[in-house]
Amino acid sequence: MDYPDFAPKLIDWYNHHQRDLPWRHTKNPYFIWLSEVILQQTRVAQGLPYYVRFTEKYPTIFDLAAADEQELMRLWQGLGYYSRARNLHATAKLVVAQLDGKFPERYADLIKLKGIGPYTAAAIASFAFGERVAVVDGNVYRVLARIFGVDQDITSTEGKKTFQSLANVLISPHNPSVYNQAIMEFGAVQCSPASPDCLLCPFQEQCVANATGQQNKLPVKAKKAPPRKRFFHYFVVEQNGKLALKQRTQKDIWQELYDFYLLEPAAPAASLDELDPNDALRALLQNASKISRSDGFVHLLTHQTIEAIFWRVTVEGEKEITLPEGLVFYSATQIEQLPKPVLIGNYLVANYTF
Ligand code: SF4
Structure with a gap:
């Protein structure tokens, strides 16, 4: 034309x-x-x-x-x-x-x-x-x-x-x-x-x-690499009605948003032993009165697929514990105000009343 x-x-x-x-x-x-x-x-x-x-x-x-x-x-x-x-x-x-x-x-x-x-x-x-x-x-x-x-x-x-x-x-x-x-x-x-x-x-x-008849062929766009698969194991530490969260400071997705303590193995892990917790987490787990595991959550991002498991770690009120570095306890009202990834928000809505 x-x-x-x-x-x-x-x-x-x-x-x-x-x-x-x-x-x-x-x-x-x-x-x-x-x-x-x-x-x-x-x-x-x-x-x-x-x-x-x-x-x-x-x-x-x-x-x-x-x-x-x-x-x-x-x-x-x-x-x-x-x-x-x-x-x-x-x-x-x-x-x-x-x-x-x-x-x-x-x-x-x-x-x-x-x-x-x-x-x-x-x-x-x-x-x-x-x-x-x-x-x-x-x-x-x-x-x-x-x-x-x-x-x-x-x-x-x-x-x-x-x-x-x-x-x-x-x-x-x-x-x-x-x-x-x-x-x-x-x-x-x-x-x-x-x-x-x-x-x-x-x-x-x-x-x-x-x-x-080339509407479906144009524009030409080189094929994208398939999304990277990641396996997140979150530890949701709970004591006296509060949950422990931390701010994500590393150069990665969700920088500056708040999530829970995270271990990220290279391959899917079915048990805590397979995750090989570090000393800080191991000490925390030993103090827990109850540990339960969620079903898997699949969360899709443009270039990544995240398979997440949440480990709910309940600690009795009077127990003195040391939280791993970066974790801080927040009340429900405070958590509501924190900027969080959608995955964390979805987990909270499905499992808590806030
Ligand atoms: S410009 Fe787009 S909508 Fe119009 S004839 Fe071409 S392909 Fe169809």
């Missing part, structure tokens, strides 16, 4: 089919940034309540910069990829401390901020400030690959360059903001991954994928 036809046709489609979403009613770069970070790796239906909660709790970048880290992580709970929340906080602090709370207006400056990559920088620069810089996300790859029949791998450096160049040529010089929103919306609504609505598509006649 002719390149000049592309943007007007797309914008016309958008004017008739766009969903009414709260971040579409603002030019405030802070709200646009929040929405874009929340929506990374997240469906709109899932991200929308988080966006509403964040904008209510932190209505300005000054509020976010001054936020209590633990409270922020708690608000993020369930969205996954927790480094996004930490980066939001770090960038808010920097923009407040060094830029008087004013977001940079140019793509070239935005991309220097922590947690803001090419896609988010392009979204903020174009939506808030009208800069002509094309966004390229999963939706855009799909739409361009199908309409123009581009069969390069979208995960390869070469492929990324090709799509970015094409997107830069296609973007409307008159209305880059609406164009960028239109192409993403078109990918999400009309040209969806599994069931593109080709029959009612304005690009039906020009689309290479439609003409050649």
Whole structure:
């Protein structure tokens, strides 16, 4: 198809089919940034309540910069990829401390901020400030690959360059903001991954994928490695109605969230002996009045599958024990306030009244 036809046709489609979403009613770069970070790796239906909660709790970048880290992580709970929340906080602090709370207006400056990559920088620069810089996300790859029949791998450096160049040529010089929103919306609504609505598509006649029946083959994406399997054995130490938790400080999933004492063998283990507890844990187990083992919990993350067993270790009230390093007893009310991985939250809901 002719390149000049592309943007007007797309914008016309958008004017008739766009969903009414709260971040579409603002030019405030802070709200646009929040929405874009929340929506990374997240469906709109899932991200929308988080966006509403964040904008209510932190209505300005000054509020976010001054936020209590633990409270922020708690608000993020369930969205996954927790480094996004930490980066939001770090960038808010920097923009407040060094830029008087004013977001940079140019793509070239935005991309220097922590947690803001090419896609988010392009979204903020174009939506808030009208800069002509094309966004390229999963939706855009799909739409361009199908309409123009581009069969390069979208995960390869070469492929990324090709799509970015094409997107830069296609973007409307008159209305880059609406164009960028239109192409993403078109990918999400009309040209969806599994069931593109080709029959009612304005690009039906020009689309290479439609003409050649390649909707399911485009875009081309190299096969991902299968998820890594991990085996978690949690020890839930319970005394006087309190449970012992610790903050995860290591560079791993769920950094800074709270979970229980954890042993992670390389292969599934059926008994405590197979787990080979260390001295601190062994001493704790010897003091327990009761130890019970849960059924397995399977928890799926994008790149990992976790098979978790919970060992409930009950210690009588008056017994003096030494908790392994990092563990602290918390009451039910305190635990409710702690940011926790969904796996831990699910276990608590299934086994306790909080
Ligand atoms: S014709 Fe089908 S595959 Fe092509 S752009 Fe339209 S919805 Fe997508």
